[in-house]
Amino acid sequence: MSDASDGERLTVDDEIVARARIHAREVAGDGGDGEYELPVDLEALEWNVSARARRRAGACRWDRNREVATIVLARRAYERYEWPEFAAVVRHELVHAWEFQQFGESGHGPRFRERAADLEAPRHCRAFAEPRYVLRCRAEGCDWRATRHRASQPVKAPDQYRCGSCGGAYEVEHVASGRTWATASEYGGAKAALGDDW
Incomplete structure (x- = not known):
């Protein structure tokens, strides 16, 4: 300042x-x-x-x-x-x-x-922050992946959503810890286990 x-x-x-x-x-x-x-x-x-x-x-x-x-x-x-x-x-x-x-x-x-x-302006801008969560398809041969910065519903309850490419189930990874989950209850368990590190 x-x-x-x-x-x-x-x-x-x-x-x-x-x-x-x-x-x-x-x-x-x-x-x-x-x-x-x-x-x-x-x-x-x-x-x-x-x-x-x-x-x-x-x-x-x-x-x-x-x-x-x-x-x-x-x-x-x-x-x-x-x-x-x-x-x-x-x-x-x-x-x-x-x-x-x-x-x-x-x-x-x-x-x-x-x-x-x-105007030499980009159509999309480079990411400036690392995502907090990564969503990955669990289906064999599908390489779909998405990132999230907040614990949105697809992060909290991945079993209620589907892969954006093949429609299969996906899992979520908490990037900082490497913990993964595929259901709402597993999300709760991961959050509780990480405590202050969440």
Whole structure:
């Protein structure tokens, strides 16, 4: 953190938003360098920082009633990425904001991919946090796997869900300990056994 001129303490979140806004002006063509150009309405754009996000480096939400897009950036991603990679995340989210502003919807389809490529923005961002859980198919010959950062229902009760590829049963691994389970009761047992190490 650093001190502002009026004595107010600036936070990492303030820094993230400030740098993202400056980059957004450059991308919108207001930065003077002409490197990127996306006609996003910066006046209809809000910024937020998430301290909890572990999977997504950024997100863009659309408030249809106010016609305002809110870009949410992950503090952890900012702390782990170098600026050029994080700036690419900002451009990715700006493409979503532009789509919402122009079309009232946004996704990762052809229109998005074309604009993102023009801005050298990735379609998907590199993971910035190790998953807490890994789900793996137990069927022979199936290599399906998924990761989770939180103990969602598929983590807590894997016997009630199916493999995303072959439909077979899967097991869950607690990455830090290596413990695995395939039922809700085994999940409870693993959690109890690990105690404070959970």
